Amino acid sequence: MAKMKTIGITAKLDEKFKIEVKAGDHTMYIDQTKAGGGTDAGATPLEYFFASLAGCVGTVARIVANQKRIKLNGMDINVEGAFDLETLLGKSKESRAGFTGIKVTLNIDSDMSKEEKEAFIHEVESRCPVSDNIANTTPIVIEVV
Secondary structure, three states: OOOOOOOOOEEEEOOOOOEEEEEOOEEEEEOOOOOOOOOOOOEOHHHHHHHHHHHHHHHHHHHHHHHHOOOEEEEEEEEEEOOOHHHHOOOOOOOOOOOOOEEEEEEEEEOOOHHHHHHHHHHHHHHOHHHHHHHOOOOOOOOOO
């Protein structure tokens, strides 16, 4: 039987593009660069999206390593992807607004062999909620109250 856990955040759009996000006891700011019309008070939504993926991969890697008693000294995580800026800005409808692909590159500091690292990361990816939500369609309901 599934043991479900619900999480949530609240956010408020302030001046220009600045958004204040409350997540538990933490406050984060999402913004655009000054060149993009923002105040540069925080990372962009897409940067937070990638940070969320990297954070989840790293967190699940630590959980798996602890459970399997694998010595994981650390891990460098790089995430990148390209999207059509013209679609985002409403200047084109030829492409979708999302990334055409996302590449995660990992440098795992551990005594594992390359094959062991690949098996380890395969398990991490299969247990990572963020990568699962990216790879699979998750229904989103946006409603006005």
